[in-house]
Every structure is written in C-alpha cells, then in structure tokens.
Amino acid sequence: MLKVPYVTGYLTERFADDDFATLEGYERAGGYRAARKALTEMAPADVIELVKGSGLQGRGGAGFSAGLKWSFMPTDTDQPKYLVCNADESEPGSFKDRILLERGAHQMLEGILIAAWATGAEKTFIYIRGEYAHPARELQRCVDEAYAKRYLGENVMGTGFRHDVVVTRGAGAYICGEETGLLESLEGKKGQPRKKPPFPAQYGAFGMPTTVNNVETFSHVPHIVERGADWFRGIGTEKSPGNTVFGVSGHVERPGLYELPLGTRLDEIIFEHAGGVPNGRKVKGVIPGGMSMPILPAGQLDVPMANEALRERKTMLGTGGIMVMDDTTCMVRVACVITYFFRDESCGQCTQCREGTGWLNKIVNRIERGAGEPEDLAILVDIAGKMEGQTICAFADAAAWPVQGLMRHFRADFEAHIEHKKCPFSESFAL
Ligand SMILES: Cc1cc2nc3c(=O)[nH]c(=O)nc-3n(C[C@H](O)[C@H](O)[C@H](O)COP(=O)(O)O)c2cc1C
Ligand code: SF4
Incomplete structure (x- = not known):
C-alpha cells in the first residue's frame, strides 16, 4: 500500500x-x-x-x-x-x-x-x-x-x-x-x-x-x-489555478507525494518539503514533470511550477513528476535510460519516431561507452529537431525534448565522454 x-x-x-x-x-x-x-x-x-x-x-x-x-x-x-x-x-x-x-x-x-x-x-x-x-x-x-x-x-x-x-x-x-x-x-x-x-x-x-x-x-x-x-x-497562479499532486523521486530525503498549489517554487518543493539531497550532495539537474519534460540545471530551480513560468525555461509541468539528480549523476547515462524507454515504447507507425528513437539511443550508448565522435553531438540535436512536430502523436516530441534539454544544459558531460573516451562519472548510478 x-x-x-x-x-x-x-x-x-x-x-x-x-x-x-x-x-x-x-x-x-x-x-x-x-x-x-x-x-x-x-x-x-x-x-x-x-x-x-x-x-x-x-x-x-x-x-x-x-x-x-x-x-x-x-x-x-x-x-x-x-x-x-x-x-x-x-x-x-x-x-x-x-x-x-x-x-x-x-x-x-x-x-x-x-x-x-x-x-x-x-x-x-x-x-x-x-x-x-x-x-x-x-x-x-x-x-x-x-x-x-x-x-x-x-x-x-x-x-x-x-x-x-x-x-x-x-x-x-x-x-x-x-x-x-x-x-x-x-x-x-x-x-x-x-x-x-x-x-x-x-x-x-x-x-x-x-x-x-x-x-x-x-x-x-x-x-x-x-x-x-x-x-x-484563489489557489495557485492566475493562469494555472488550483492545487496539484507533485510526485517527487530520485535523490531527495523524502521522496513521495506533495499536494501543493500550482506555482509553488521547484526549489521549495525539493529543499523544504522533500528535505533536500541526501549525503550532503548537491543537485545537478531536475526533470520537473515526468520523463518527457526537458531537464533543468541546478541554477534554474527558482522557477514556479506552472506552465507559464516553466515554458520560459523551455520545459513544462507535464504530470508534475519531479525527478531529482545529484552531482554524482552522469547525464549521458540519464540519456541512455530515457532514450531506451522511448525506443522500446514507440508504436512504430511514424518513421521519424520509430527510427529516430532508435538512433538517439544508439548514439548516446556509443558516447557512454567512450566510442563517441565530436560530430555525434550535432547529429543528436539534428535528429531530435527532426522528430518534433512531425508525427501522428506527441510521443516523438516527448522522446526528443529530454535529449534536447540534456544537450542544452549538460553538453559538457557528453563532450567529456568523447574527449576522455570513457565515462568520467565513476560514482554515477550503474546502467
Ligand atoms: C505518449 C503520451 C502518453 C500519455 N500518457 C498519459 C497518461 O498516462 N495519463 C494521462 O492522463 N494522459 C496521458 N497523456 C495525455 C493524453 O493524451 C490526454 O491529453 C489526457 O489524458 C487528457 O486529459 P486531461 O486534459 O485531463 O489532462 C499522454 C500523452 C502522450 C502523447
Ligand atoms: S509518434 Fe506516436 S503514432 Fe507515431 S510512431 Fe511514435 S508513438 Fe506511434
């Protein structure tokens, strides 16, 4: 229960x-x-x-x-x-x-x-x-x-x-x-x-x-x-009224459910309600609304959890599922997990989605293994851009956005893998 x-x-x-x-x-x-x-x-x-x-x-x-x-x-x-x-x-x-x-x-x-x-x-x-x-x-x-x-x-x-x-x-x-x-x-x-x-x-x-x-x-x-x-x-923000039930998971002291007004700041939810990051570690990135929503870096957590504010940071409220990652996290591994999910779950009707999700997954896995090439980063951005807004449903967008978010804020993680020809984040979660 x-x-x-x-x-x-x-x-x-x-x-x-x-x-x-x-x-x-x-x-x-x-x-x-x-x-x-x-x-x-x-x-x-x-x-x-x-x-x-x-x-x-x-x-x-x-x-x-x-x-x-x-x-x-x-x-x-x-x-x-x-x-x-x-x-x-x-x-x-x-x-x-x-x-x-x-x-x-x-x-x-x-x-x-x-x-x-x-x-x-x-x-x-x-x-x-x-x-x-x-x-x-x-x-x-x-x-x-x-x-x-x-x-x-x-x-x-x-x-x-x-x-x-x-x-x-x-x-x-x-x-x-x-x-x-x-x-x-x-x-x-x-x-x-x-x-x-x-x-x-x-x-x-x-x-x-x-x-x-x-x-x-x-x-x-x-x-x-x-x-x-x-x-x-009278609850929430002018454009996003009412409460919502935020689900907080990942590297926080108290993962769980928090019913709060829309517009509550993301840092308040993470640090005041969910008790912050365990073991004295720092936040590296946060997915604010379920896995298809683009990630935010640690410096952008002062954002009200409402679509009008989150859109300005190029992400969205989605389902309000907040996933917190601490500074041990390898963002290339995060990309591997996310792209694997979308590759597996695509229904396969649209070429951009069926093929694009597989390509994204192949490339990020290659980078994680230390076999990536500098041009892979431009290819990732190009593929994700061509999946957006082209398909029967929004699944392909949902698969492209997290990759775009990771490339926007954590490109350095990808570059470090390519430069050192291995994953430099030995303390990160295992794949
Ligand atoms: C790939 C994909 C998965 C979705 N999964 C869910 C889901 O599990 N539950 C849900 O309520 N809406 C989901 N949606 C959104 C629904 O298509 C739909 O917008 C929603 O059920 C409408 O309800 P609402 O207007 O009350 O939010 C999903 C959308 C996409 C594109
Ligand atoms: S975009 Fe939607 S309809 Fe098209 S293949 Fe992906 S999941 Fe299927």
Whole structure:
C-alpha cells in the first residue's frame, strides 16, 4: 500500500483515513453532495461554464482547459456520448494518479458523474494501467458501491439521468496513455494513436463523441462545484489555478507525494518539503514533470511550477513528476535510460519516431561507452529537431525534448565522454 502524501490539500487531506475510501466514509465527509447539487440544481451548460470559469487545466500532461474540452462535445446529436478517464499513468516519474485511485476513487467518480451530466455522456470507460492491480481492485469496489447506492446506473439520485461506468485494464504500454492510442486499445485493437482531426469529441470511443480526461482532472471537479470557481482561482497562479499532486523521486530525503498549489517554487518543493539531497550532495539537474519534460540545471530551480513560468525555461509541468539528480549523476547515462524507454515504447507507425528513437539511443550508448565522435553531438540535436512536430502523436516530441534539454544544459558531460573516451562519472548510478 502506498503511503499517503506528505503534504495534503483539498484533494488528499482525508487520504490517511481508511474510512474515506469507503462510500459511507466519503459521504460522511460531504461526498456526492456536489454531484447532487450539479444534477438537481444546475443545467449542464452551467456546469461547463463553471468549470471553464474555474480555469481548471487538465492534469494528464498537456494542461488543456477542462471546461473548454467539455464544451466541444456536440449537443445536437442522437449518438451516444462517452467519457474516458485516463488512468494509464505510465509516464516514468509519475505516481500521483495511483494514490488518487487507491484512496480517493469516490472523489474521482463524483467528478466523472458531474462531467457526465455536463456533457450528456451516458457511459464512462476508466482505462487503468495493467500494472495497477491494487488500485484497479479498489476502483472496482468503489464503482460497485456507487451502483448499489444509485450514484451510478439508472435514475441516478432519482433524477432520471443514467450513467454507467466500466473499468478496463490496459496491458502495460506507455502509448496507451496517449488518448487516441488509449481509444484504440479500449476497442480491442493495437494501441496505435489515431491521426487528428477528427478529435475525440467528434470521433472517439467506438466512433462516438468522447471526452478524455485524466484521473486528477476529474478529482478536482467536485471541489469546484461545491466551493465555486472563485475559490479555485484563489489557489495557485492566475493562469494555472488550483492545487496539484507533485510526485517527487530520485535523490531527495523524502521522496513521495506533495499536494501543493500550482506555482509553488521547484526549489521549495525539493529543499523544504522533500528535505533536500541526501549525503550532503548537491543537485545537478531536475526533470520537473515526468520523463518527457526537458531537464533543468541546478541554477534554474527558482522557477514556479506552472506552465507559464516553466515554458520560459523551455520545459513544462507535464504530470508534475519531479525527478531529482545529484552531482554524482552522469547525464549521458540519464540519456541512455530515457532514450531506451522511448525506443522500446514507440508504436512504430511514424518513421521519424520509430527510427529516430532508435538512433538517439544508439548514439548516446556509443558516447557512454567512450566510442563517441565530436560530430555525434550535432547529429543528436539534428535528429531530435527532426522528430518534433512531425508525427501522428506527441510521443516523438516527448522522446526528443529530454535529449534536447540534456544537450542544452549538460553538453559538457557528453563532450567529456568523447574527449576522455570513457565515462568520467565513476560514482554515477550503474546502467
Ligand atoms: C505518449 C503520451 C502518453 C500519455 N500518457 C498519459 C497518461 O498516462 N495519463 C494521462 O492522463 N494522459 C496521458 N497523456 C495525455 C493524453 O493524451 C490526454 O491529453 C489526457 O489524458 C487528457 O486529459 P486531461 O486534459 O485531463 O489532462 C499522454 C500523452 C502522450 C502523447
Ligand atoms: S509518434 Fe511514435 S508513438 Fe506516436 S503514432 Fe507515431 S510512431 Fe506511434
């Protein structure tokens, strides 16, 4: 069982209490009150306006406005409409959705129910990563409880509204977290992303209008309905409101989960909350938002953790998975690990991605072995540049960005390997 977050906020403050994970305990804490309010007192369009007004950004990586996405769902169609809850969480360095599923599934289900009302969706598919066996069992238990209490199924809360929830387990492919790869996998096909347009709101699960949101995105929704858009906007930054659950891993005293307002400074999270770097070592670099986000060097940790500020430093919030590396770390080995992952996980449809991820991996391995040539550095930058923005999905960008970040800030590590014809970082982690 995962420990509960070290710092809690409105999403996770009751996670230490086992009672909260049961329907009765969740109701005692005010659970399903927001859904009742939305379904009985608010028109669907008003719920969408409220969520739009709150400024809630998707927490699955891209940071797109949740309310705006909901407004793309057609209102003039006879086709069934669906929601998909993306619980694939396969981004290395990301583990926030796991706790939200294990300890807060009813909170998420309540958010789903409100989103279903707002968009007119009759069914939600929750696609959960295959390795999350325990969270999947907890989730199913909560879904069953919600059906038994008529929070799901026919005539939800006596309103005449019907909503069904189906839990589907993935089989362990990172690309099935990309929303259209997910939809293909959900339909029983290979998890290969679709060309867009059409976007899921027009042609989604089983060809029907569909909205895909992340576990955490749905989990914020009951709080917004209960306390209002102004309350939500009062937390975080003007452009990035609300809390988020940061997952901190790597070389810190207290790796774990920290629910904090967006805009909290990265150095505050690492040094004050996570206790800094152990063994008197110093930070060398930090990946701020899951493995696909470009790394920041030690001198740039005074950055607020919000997209508007991180973009100025050529990186992004991603999933808020913060990976800290101390000054023993060989950044070429880091590149070897990252490029190996992306080479393995590419679905192979696009040449730039299928071949590019393999080439990047081959070249960084060669450099790490001491067999690199000075021109390899320009080749790495060239390949990464040609993978960006050229492919069916953003996976290729996600594979190129970390290499670009490492080359931007740690080129000297690569040059030292080439010059000395070996890895000069004997204390670094082993490959
Ligand atoms: C390669 C790749 C992997 C992704 N993996 C996930 C994932 O595991 N979980 C997730 O919620 N979003 C993931 N996304 C983002 C989804 O495509 C989608 O934007 C997101 O689920 C939308 O939800 P949100 O708007 O609530 O963030 C991934 C995107 C890419 C390109
Ligand atoms: S970019 Fe990569 S993962 Fe995405 S569709 Fe193309 S080959 Fe597949």
